[in-house]
Amino acid sequence: MQAKRIVLVRRPTGMAEAADFSVEQVELPPLADGEVAIDTLYLSVDPYMRGRFGGEGGPHSALPLGSVVAGSVLGRVTASRAPDWAAGDFVLAGTGWQTAAVVPGSAVRAVRTEGLPLTAALSVLGSTGVTGYWGMVDIGRPAPGETVVVSAAAGAVGLVASQVARIAGARVVGVAGTDAKCAHLASEAGLHAAVNYRAADFADQLAVLCPEGVDVYFDNVGGPVSQAVLRLMAPGARIVICGQIAEYNGERAPGEVSIPTLLLSRGASMQGFMVMRYADRAAEARAQLARWVADGQLAYHETVVEGFEATVPAFQSLFTGANLGKLLVHVAD
Amino acid sequence: MQAKRIVLVRRPTGMAEAADFSVEQVELPPLADGEVAIDTLYLSVDPYMRGRFGGEGGPHSALPLGSVVAGSVLGRVTASRAPDWAAGDFVLAGTGWQTAAVVPGSAVRAVRTEGLPLTAALSVLGSTGVTGYWGMVDIGRPAPGETVVVSAAAGAVGLVASQVARIAGARVVGVAGTDAKCAHLASEAGLHAAVNYRAADFADQLAVLCPEGVDVYFDNVGGPVSQAVLRLMAPGARIVICGQIAEYNGERAPGEVSIPTLLLSRGASMQGFMVMRYADRAAEARAQLARWVADGQLAYHETVVEGFEATVPAFQSLFTGANLGKLLVHVAD
Numbered sequence: 205m206q207a208k209r210i211v212l213v214r215r216p217t218g219m220a221e222a223a224d225f226s227v228e229q230v231e232l233p234p235l236a237d238g239e240v241a242i243d244t245l246y247l248s249v250d251p252y253m254r255g256r257f258g259g260e261g262g263p264h265s266a267l268p269l270g271s272v273v274a275g276s277v278l279g280r281v282t283a284s285r286a287p288d289w290a291a292g293d294f295v296l297a298g299t300g301w302q303t304a305a306v307v308p309g310s311a312v313r314a315v316r317t318e319g320l321p322l323t324a325a326l327s328v329l330g331s332t333g334v335t336g337y338w339g340m341v342d343i344g345r346p347a348p349g350e351t352v353v354v355s356a357a358a359g360a361v362g363l364v365a366s367q368v369a370r371i372a373g374a375r376v377v378g379v380a381g382t383d384a385k386c387a388h389l390a391s392e393a394g395l396h397a398a399v400n401y402r403a404a405d406f407a408d409q410l411a412v413l414c415p416e417g418v419d420v421y422f423d424n425v426g427g428p429v430s431q432a433v434l435r436l437m438a439p440g441a442r443i444v445i446c447g448q449i450a451e452y453n454g455e456r457a458p459g460e461v462s463i464p465t466l467l468l469s470r471g472a473s474m475q476g477f478m479v480m481r482y483a484d485r486a487a488e489a490r491a492q493l494a495r496w497v498a499d500g501q502l503a504y505h506e507t508v509v510e511g512f513e514a515t516v517p518a519f520q521s522l523f524t525g526a527n528l529g530k531l532l533v534h535v536a537d
Numbered sequence: 538m539q540a541k542r543i544v545l546v547r548r549p550t551g552m553a554e555a556a557d558f559s560v561e562q563v564e565l566p567p568l569a570d571g572e573v574a575i576d577t578l579y580l581s582v583d584p585y586m587r588g589r590f591g592g593e594g595g596p597h598s599a600l601p602l603g604s605v606v607a608g609s610v611l612g613r614v615t616a617s618r619a620p621d622w623a624a625g626d627f628v629l630a631g632t633g634w635q636t637a638a639v640v641p642g643s644a645v646r647a648v649r650t651e652g653l654p655l656t657a658a659l660s661v662l663g664s665t666g667v668t669g670y671w672g673m674v675d676i677g678r679p680a681p682g683e684t685v686v687v688s689a690a691a692g693a694v695g696l697v698a699s700q701v702a703r704i705a706g707a708r709v710v711g712v713a714g715t716d717a718k719c720a721h722l723a724s725e726a727g728l729h730a731a732v733n734y735r736a737a738d739f740a741d742q743l744a745v746l747c748p749e750g751v752d753v754y755f756d757n758v759g760g761p762v763s764q765a766v767l768r769l770m771a772p773g774a775r776i777v778i779c780g781q782i783a784e785y786n787g788e789r790a791p792g793e794v795s796i797p798t799l800l801l802s803r804g805a806s807m808q809g810f811m812v813m814r815y816a817d818r819a820a821e822a823r824a825q826l827a828r829w830v831a832d833g834q835l836a837y838h839e840t841v842v843e844g845f846e847a848t849v850p851a852f853q854s855l856f857t858g859a860n861l862g863k864l865l866v867h868v869a870d
Contacts, residue, residue, distance in 0.1 A: 210848055219856060225849050244868040246841070249852040277868075303845050303868055318827030327863030328830060328837035329823045335812040337822035342815070343808050358838075359855075360863035364826065367835050381858035388861060392836045434799050441805035449856060463796045466767050467809035472774035474807045475676050476800035479668040482675070489670035490662045493697065494651030497661060502700050503725045504661035505691075508579070515543055515634050516558050519582040522692075523552060523782060525714035528721060530660030530693035535577040535610075535636055 205232045205241065205282075209272045210301035215259040224257065225273070232306050235285045241306045242279035242297055248326050250275065250360070251424075254452040273301040278315065278326050286310075296325055328364060335446060336364030336422075340372075343444045344420040348373030351414050353433050356424035357398065358385035361446060365422045367393050374420070377413045379429055407432040417441070426450040426464050440481075505529030538565045538574065538615075542605045543634035548592040557590065558606070565639050568618045573645060575612035575630055576637050581659050583608065583693070584757075587785040606634040611648065611659050619643075629658055661697060668779060669697030673705075676777045677753040681706030684747050686766050689757035690731065691718035694779060698755045700726050707753070710746045712762055740765040750774070759783040759797050773814075838862030 207230055214224045235241055253275060258266035267274060277300065281293040286309020289295070295312040299305040315325045327333060339361070346352050346369040354366040357378030366389070370376045378389040378398040386398035399409045410432055417438030423430055427450025434443070445464045467474055482489070496502035507527040509518040512535045521527060540563055547557045568574055586608060591599030600607060610633065614626040619642020622628070628645040632638040648658045660666060672694070679685050679702040687699040690711025699722070703709045711722040711731040719731035732742050743765055750771030756763055760783025767776070778797045800807055815822070829835035840860040842851040845868045854860060 208845055210845075220849070220853060222849055227846075244845075245870065246865045246867055247845075247848065249848060249855060249864050249866060251855045253852065254856070280869075301845075301848050316823070318823060318831075320827060320830055323839055323841070323865060324827075324830075324837065326865055327839045328826055328835070330863070331812055332863055333826050333837070334815065334819045334822040335810070337826055338812065338815040338818060339810040341822075343810050356858075358861045360860075363838055363862045364835070367829075371829060371834050385858075385861055388838070392838070394836070434796065437799060437803040437805045439803050439805070441803055443800075443805060443807035445807060445809045452856070463767065464807065464809070466770060467776075467807060468811070469809065470770040470772050470774055471809050471811040471814055472770045472772070472776060473809070474776035474778060474797065474800060476778045476797070476802065476804050476806070477668070477672040477676050478801070478804040479664055479671065481804055482667065482671040485671060486667045489667040489674075490649070490651060493661055493666050493670055494653060494657075496700075496704060497653055497657075498651075501704050502661070502697070503727070504657065504666070505696055505721070505725070506656055506660045508656070512541055512543075512577075512580075512634075512636050513560075515580065515582060516553070516555055519586065520553060522582060522584045523587070523785075525689075525718075527693075528691045528718055529696050530663070530665055531582050532579045532656060532659055533582060534579055536613075537578065 205304060206230070207232050207302050207304040209303075211272055212257055212267055212269055215266075215269070216254075216257050217259055220254060220257055232304060235283055235306060238286050238309055239306050240281050240286050240289045240295075240309050240312060241283040241304065242295060242299065242312065243282050243304050244277045244279050244299065244302060245294075246278040246323055246326055247301055248276045248330070250332070251447055251449050251452060272299075274298060275300040276326055276330065278322060279305075279312070281312075284309065294322060327360060332360035333364045336361045337368055339444045339446050340365045340368040340420075340422055344369065344422055344442050346372045346374035346420045350374045350419035351416060351438070352376045352420040352422065353379065353410070353414065353418050353436075354422045354424075355379045355401075355429050355433070356447070356449065357389055357393075357395070359424060362422070362424055363393060365446070366395055369420065369422070370394055370396075377410070379410075379433075401429050407435075411436060420444070422446060423464065424449060426462065430464070507531045509533050511535070538637060539563070540565050540635050540637035542636075544605055545590055545600055545602055548599075548602070549587070549590050550592055553587060553590055565637060568616055568639060571619050571642055572639055573614050573619050573622045573628075573642050574616040574637065574639050575610075575628060575632065575645065576615050577610045577612050577632065577635060578627075579611040579656055579659055580634055581609045581663070583665070584780060584782050584785060605632075607631060608633040609659060609663065611655060612638075612645070614645075617642065627655060660693060665693035666697045669694045670701055672777045672779050673698045673701040673753075673755055677702065677755055677775050679705045679707035679753050683707045683752035684749060684771070685709045685753040685755065686712065686743070686747065686751045686769075687755045687757075688712045688734075688762050688766065689780070689782065690722055690726075690728070692757060695755070695757055696726060698779070699728055702753065702755070703727055703729075710743070712743075712766075734762050740768075744769060753777070755779060756797065757782060759795065763797070840864045842866050844868070
């Protein structure tokens with residue numbers, strides 16, 4: 205049996221080009237015991253793949269040159285020597301950009317569409333749907349009445365994430381790149397509003413739509429769209445960095461590092477901390493700190509500057525790093 | 538009664554200079570009913586104050602020109618017409634950079650030092666201590682054996698935060714700006730190690746000290762120190778943005794916005810989201826998504842491109858925004 209495959213032959217510079225890939229025709233091996241042959245019905249193309257191509261951009265580990273591009277497919281078993289599968293079964297596999305493949309039966313899984321059409325297994329119920337769901341539910345945590353902004357809201361992840369927030373009772377503003385997409389977001393997806401980021405007055409439109417600021421920003425793109433949204437963050441805002449499409453093609457200066465891309469690549473979180481938000485728990489902290497000082501676990505240090513006249517120089521010294529521990533000015537006895 | 542006050546008379550450009558302030562001698566008003574007169578014994582100088590001076594830098598709301606610089610003081614009541622206070626009482630007040638003041642009795646509070654010396658109320662048990670405690674305990678959440686890095690670890694907040702992490706059982710690496718401070722951090726504060734960020738090979742030293750990456754970064758400074766630490770983030774790292782001293786003096790290009798400064802000013806959080814971390818909860822997401830589709834609450838959309846040959850152009854189109862919803866390539870029926 206023959207298959208066509210798309211193989212990565214060169215690491216892209218910036219946007220991936222046709223010449224970075226080669227289409228190969230191969231003869232599939234005969235089935236070994238435990239293996240299945242599958243025909244690809246639908247294959248998935250996703251922005252995260254750019255990262256795997258290597259070169260300058262992207263958060264994921266690089267694919268070796270000469271490999272078939274990895275990714276999810278919806279396939280049909282054409283022959284099976286694996287106990288759990290029979291010809292005709294629909295399966296999900298990670299066989300990527302090829303028209304057919306022979307893989308171990310253990311490497312495919314049954315398609316569960318929960319009553320939806322087959323392709324839903326790669327879209328709303330696939331990785332992108334699960335991403336939009338948990339990213340919004342668990343990290344964004346929108347509350348009723350809060351304002352949520354989703355970038356690339358008309359993309360696979362964004363379309364789910366934005367509606368999950370709407371279902372949670374939030375006011376959802378979608379950001380997309382064409383007026384047709386914006387119209388779809390407002391009508392079919394039922395968002396409160398949608399804004400075209402290519403509009404000259406995009407930042408102003410967004411500010412008008414978010415008069416009380418942005419409580420949750422579910423970000424798929426980064427770059428200038430994020431700059432505009434982040435300036436509108438409300439106190440206590442949650443920013444979900446789900447994708448940074450604007451960064452994947454490596455358009456930053458060499459050595460420069462984008463904080464959202466770093467957070468994304470490590471699944472890490474960054475939080476602004478203001479002690480005012482802990483006013484009602486300050487006494488608890490003081491009691492614990494004092495216990496630790498008393499039992500010798502916690503050392504503390506004060507740098508005391510003598511005289512009221514020393515106040516301004518003392519303040520300036522904070523920025524040159526002269527003090528150790530808390531800097532106090534001793535004014536009187 | 539006379540008092541000296543330090544008044545903000547000009548908004549600083551970059552570092553605050555002596556000429557941004559004026560020292561004024563004033564006659565305090567006679568005590569009205571309910572008021573207390575206090576003498577300042579110790580006053581506090583803190584980096585966050587730079588933000589309140591306005592001009593280019595800083596996350597806090599600006600102080601009006603002509604105001605006494607606000608801040609915490611440890612004072613002694615010299616006269617009282619308020620029921621709760623008597624001459625000789627030690628109090629905490631927000632009277633700022635002045636040697637004496639007359640304020641409502643309701644505006645001061647008793648000094649609770651939990652058995653420590655009086656000045657502890659402004660240092661380890663003051664705002665900076667509470668900041669180091671809750672920032673580390675509630676946002677950083679260090680686990681035993683994890684690696685924690687604290688910038689400005691020899692500062693008022695850092696000295697507490699770094700030891701709170703050490704007490705929690707973490708390996709703590711402090712960053713400070715002199716070898717003397719680093720020596721103090723390793724000896725008196727008992728940290729695992731301390732690094733001088735002014736060393737030419739600072740980033741390399743840090744990498745050697747954090748061979749398994751950084752699980753918690755408690756950041757007081759921002760700037761190049763943070764660039765070095767953030768590159769070492771471990772999967773699932775928590776970054777506590779507590780201060781951005783490197784940013785307060787406004788040395789960025791006009792209009793440029795630092796993400797950590799924005800997060801700090803709003804008490805907001807930013808988290809990188811990777812769906813792999815939710816592998817064991819994917820089924821739960823799919824079930825809920827399918828229910829929402831079934832009952833008409835969730836619209837989904839697929840953009841289907843025809844033919845295996847269309848795969849690479851389809852992938853490229855993701856970055857120009859041609860698709861609506863999930864992009865699939867239809868390979869076979």
